[in-house]
Amino acid sequence: DAKTTQPTSMDCAEGRAANLPCNHSTISGNEYVYWYRQIHSQGPQYIIHGLKNNETNEMASLIITEDRKSSTLILPHATLRDTAVYYCIVTKAAGNKLTFGGGTRVLVKP
Amino acid sequence: NAGVMQNPRHLVRRRGQEARLRCSPMKGHSHVYWYRQLPEEGLKFMVYLQKENIIDESGMPKERFSAEFPKEGPSILRIQQVVRGDSAAYFCASSPGSFTNEQFFGPGTRLTVL
Numbered sequence: 001d002a003k004t005t006q007p008t009s010m011d012c013a014e015g016r017a018a019n020l021p022c023n024h025s026t027i028s029g030n031e032y033v034y035w036y037r038q039i040h041s042q043g044p045q046y047i048i049h050g051l052k053n054n055e056t057n058e059m060a061s062l063i064i065t066e067d068r069k070s071s072t073l074i075l076p077h078a079t080l081r082d083t084a085v086y087y088c089i090v091t092k093a094a095g096n097k098l099t100f101g102g103g104t105r106v107l108v109k110p
Numbered sequence: 111n112a113g114v115m116q117n118p119r120h121l122v123r124r125r126g127q128e129a130r131l132r133c134s135p136m137k138g139h140s141h142v143y144w145y146r147q148l149p150e151e152g153l154k155f156m157v158y159l160q161k162e163n164i165i166d167e168s169g170m171p172k173e174r175f176s177a178e179f180p181k182e183g184p185s186i187l188r189i190q191q192v193v194r195g196d197s198a199a200y201f202c203a204s205s206p207g208s209f210t211n212e213q214f215f216g217p218g219t220r221l222t223v224l
Contacts, residue, residue: 032211034211034212038153041199041218042217042218043114043201043203043215043216043217043218044153044201044203044213044215045215046212046213046214049210049211049212091211092211094205094207094210094211095141095158095165095205095207095211096211097143097155097158097166097168097169098143098145098153098155098203098211098213099155100145100152100153100154101152102152103152
């Protein structure tokens with residue numbers, strides 16, 4: 001699986017959009033970008049994934065650059081409950097282990 | 111639809127004892143993954159199983175650890191002769207194993223070795 005690089009931490013104001021960047025310059029053509037988050041001590045939670053098109057669901061939006069070498073996860077209106085470690089993972093489609101890096105520790109402040 | 115269930119949620123063992131961790135996947139899911147999270151560290155993959163088969167055990171320590179996912183019943187992660195370094199949170203995830211790698215995680219089992 002391709003390696004990913006994320007900032008170690010970032011703060012966000014409650015109610016504002018949180019934009020979480022991820023670099024994956026060695027991504028291959030059949031690899032997807034997945035985002036998970038882990039709220040303190042809980043099991044990780046799937047957020048969203050994409051291949052090359054931008055994706056949106058009830059939790060977030062995923063913007064993937066045209067060359068697919070980087071992506072941005074957008075939490076449109078951050079709440080205090082969004083405080084968590086966010087992981088960007090690049091992996092093939094199905095039946096694969098997830099390789100978690102250090103992630104980005106996001107702190108949403110009132 | 112119940113989520114992934116793990117039990118026990120907390121397990122305390124003395125050095126040398128055995129630990130058995132159970133994972134019941136979501137209904138309809140036939141793929142199970144085990145991950146370990148050591149204190150203050152990231153999650154590390156251990157093993158991937160489908161019903162009655164181990165597909166990938168590249169993250170499993172070579173000794174004392176084993177996993178199974180029988181035709182009936184939950185997946186079991188077994189740790190023999192536990193040592194203090196085995197103290198960690200063990201997470202199980204399940205997947206329908208079709209076209210997606212979306213994995214649904216359980217709440218974890220926190221193992222403490224005294």
